[in-house]
Amino acid sequence: MITAEKFAAALGYWQLFLEGTLCTVVLSALAVLFGFIIALLLALMRMGKVAPLRWLATAYVELFRATPMVVQVWIVYFLSRELLDLPNFLLFGMIRFERFLPGVIALSLNSGAYLCEIIRSGIGSIPIGQTEAARSLGLPAGKTMRLVILPQAMKNILPALANEFVTIIKESAITYVIGVQDIMSAANSVKGATYSTLEGLIIAAVLYFCLCFPTSKIIAHFERKMSRGYKR
Amino acid sequence: MATRDKLARERTEEYLAEHPADTEALISVRGLKKYYNKGVIKALDGVDVDIHKGEVVVIIGPSGGGKSTLLRSLNLLEEPTEGAVFFEGVDITRKKDDEGKKIDINTVRQKMGMVFQQFNLFPHKTVIENMILAPVQLGRLKEADARAKAQALLERVGLGDRADAYPIQLSGGQQQRVAIVRALCMDPDVMLFDEPTSALDPEMVGEVLDVMKQLALEGMTMAVVTHEMHFAREVGSRILFLADGKLVEQGKPDEIFSNPQSERLKDFLSKVLI
Ligand SMILES: Nc1ncnc2c1ncn2[C@@H]1O[C@H](COP(=O)(O)OP(=O)(O)O)[C@@H](O)[C@H]1O
Numbered sequence: 197m198i199t200a201e202k203f204a205a206a207l208g209y210w211q212l213f214l215e216g217t218l219c220t221v222v223l224s225a226l227a228v229l230f231g232f233i234i235a236l237l238l239a240l241m242r243m244g245k246v247a248p249l250r251w252l253a254t255a256y257v258e259l260f261r262a263t264p265m266v267v268q269v270w271i272v273y274f275l276s277r278e279l280l281d282l283p284n285f286l287l288f289g290m291i292r293f294e295r296f297l298p299g300v301i302a303l304s305l306n307s308g309a310y311l312c313e314i315i316r317s318g319i320g321s322i323p324i325g326q327t328e329a330a331r332s333l334g335l336p337a338g339k340t341m342r343l344v345i346l347p348q349a350m351k352n353i354l355p356a357l358a359n360e361f362v363t364i365i366k367e368s369a370i371t372y373v374i375g376v377q378d379i380m381s382a383a384n385s386v387k388g389a390t391y392s393t394l395e396g397l398i399i400a401a402v403l404y405f406c407l408c409f410p411t412s413k414i415i416a417h418f419e420r421k422m423s424r425g426y427k428r
Numbered sequence: 429m430a431t432r433d434k435l436a437r438e439r440t441e442e443y444l445a446e447h448p449a450d451t452e453a454l455i456s457v458r459g460l461k462k463y464y465n466k467g468v469i470k471a472l473d474g475v476d477v478d479i480h481k482g483e484v485v486v487i488i489g490p491s492g493g494g495k496s497t498l499l500r501s502l503n504l505l506e507e508p509t510e511g512a513v514f515f516e517g518v519d520i521t522r523k524k525d526d527e528g529k530k531i532d533i534n535t536v537r538q539k540m541g542m543v544f545q546q547f548n549l550f551p552h553k554t555v556i557e558n559m560i561l562a563p564v565q566l567g568r569l570k571e572a573d574a575r576a577k578a579q580a581l582l583e584r585v586g587l588g589d590r591a592d593a594y595p596i597q598l599s600g601g602q603q604q605r606v607a608i609v610r611a612l613c614m615d616p617d618v619m620l621f622d623e624p625t626s627a628l629d630p631e632m633v634g635e636v637l638d639v640m641k642q643l644a645l646e647g648m649t650m651a652v653v654t655h656e657m658h659f660a661r662e663v664g665s666r667i668l669f670l671a672d673g674k675l676v677e678q679g680k681p682d683e684i685f686s687n688p689q690s691e692r693l694k695d696f697l698s699k700v701l702i
């Protein structure tokens with residue numbers, strides 16, 4: 197049963213939850229940042245002229261979208277232990293780096309696959325005439341993409357990117373299995389220390405909700421504002 | 429794919445041996461073909477055209493006749509299936525010139541301004557930013573010089589006070605005038621127009637045609653696809669009549685409009701000249 201005493205016991209570990217919240221936010225932000233960079237590369241590969249690169253990018257996207265995140269997280273974790281000699285120090289004096297980094301990598305790789313499709317459709321939504329006008333002025337393909345197409349496409353991509361941040365905040369909970377000290381891991385530690393299983397989980401749920409709900413509302417607000425066009 | 433390209437190249441060389449390019453012309457097109465859907469659609473089916481410096485060549489013809497495809501082949505926005513496009517004596521459809529130097533299509537395009545039916549201004553940039561983007565990014569002008577040049581061009585087309593407006597804040601006619609001066613900002617040797625007034629409300633057609641006419645009077649070399657027959661007759665130095673992907677007839681405006689030879693052209697004129 198849920199009891200007030202057990203809640204009090206779980207809340208006694210508030211510092212653990214606070215650190216977990218910080219960890220979850222930093223983890224998710226980094227994952228979306230690196231995920232976006234990976235996605236941009238993948239999208240350019242998929243839309244490019246070089247067939248092998250196109251296949252490679254497509255295979256990547258399909259692979260990551262058709263396997264469970266928890267499997268990806270474990271594979272990245274063990275691969276990073278085999279291949280990288282990760283230094284064992286505490287990030288911000290509390291986050292174990294050799295657990296945190298594989299978490300960031302796994303989430304970024306996964307996010308990259310999903311964001312790739314978002315970027316592709318964002319770029320695809322820009323009329324072909326924009327590319328033609330830029331190329332007819334003599335701008336090379338790279339500059340055309342960077343100066344003309346991407347700035348316009350970002351208007352479509354940005355809300356999706358922010359939504360991906362919300363998604364990743366929730367999905368990142370899975371990284372507690374490899375020892376990332378996020379919100380979920382805090383709930384797990386509290387369970388071990390006080391047997392307040394449900395209470396710890398409820399606190400975790402409230403924290404995740406407090407991160408995700410306002411963020412999605414803010415995004416929706418800006419999305420509405422931005423769809424009003426380029427008037428200043 | 430590679431072998432098909434090679435065969436097309438060989439056929440082009442054979443054709444060029446019999447029909448050499450006009451090296452005096454600014455643009456010389458030989459045996460130009462553009463097929464879609466594996467040859468089911470022949471947008472261009474063997475076209476030879478020369479455009480000399482200072483000429484205003486107006487391209488007319490029925491819809492689907494290949495006018496846009498021809499115009500867009502001149503700066504290789506469309507890659508020809510077969511045939512050659514010479515610009516200032518160099519075949520730009522080849523990868524390398526006779527001395528083995530790589531042909532950079534971007535450099536060629538800097539000298540060929542293009543104006544589209546749908547204006548295609550960059551909506552995230554102001555009028556003046558639209559104009560200076562290419563000259564500055566391509567290292568042709570410093571930003572301050574580019575701005576001064578752009579401002580002067582805007583004054584000339586009556587838009588001196590709209591430099592900081594966004595395209596969406598302008599009328600269609602104003603947008604198209606900006607598109608024209610954006611191309612002019614690169615100091616092109618030739619201007620290509622693809623139905624520049626077709627997307628405009630009737631009351632705005634005149635202001636755009638006036639700018640084009642002024643440009644022609646100043647001696648700009650122009651290739652213009654249009655349905656404005658008055659403009660063609662008044663401003664054109666030569667008319668090309670294109671139908672079914674072929675250059676059916678060409679000549680001075682008077683010859684074309686007053687004394688058409690082919691049935692196809694007579695039929696077309698009877699429909700457009702009311
Ligand atoms: N991307 C394309 N794919 C298939 N067919 C095309 C494409 N572009 C043009 N065509 C066809 O080529 C022909 C010539 O088109 P176009 O040059 O646009 O004619 P015009 O400008 O004279 O109206 C038309 O039959 C058109 O349908």
Ligand SMILES: [Mg+2]
Pocket residue numbers: 495496497623
């Ligand atoms: Mg057309």
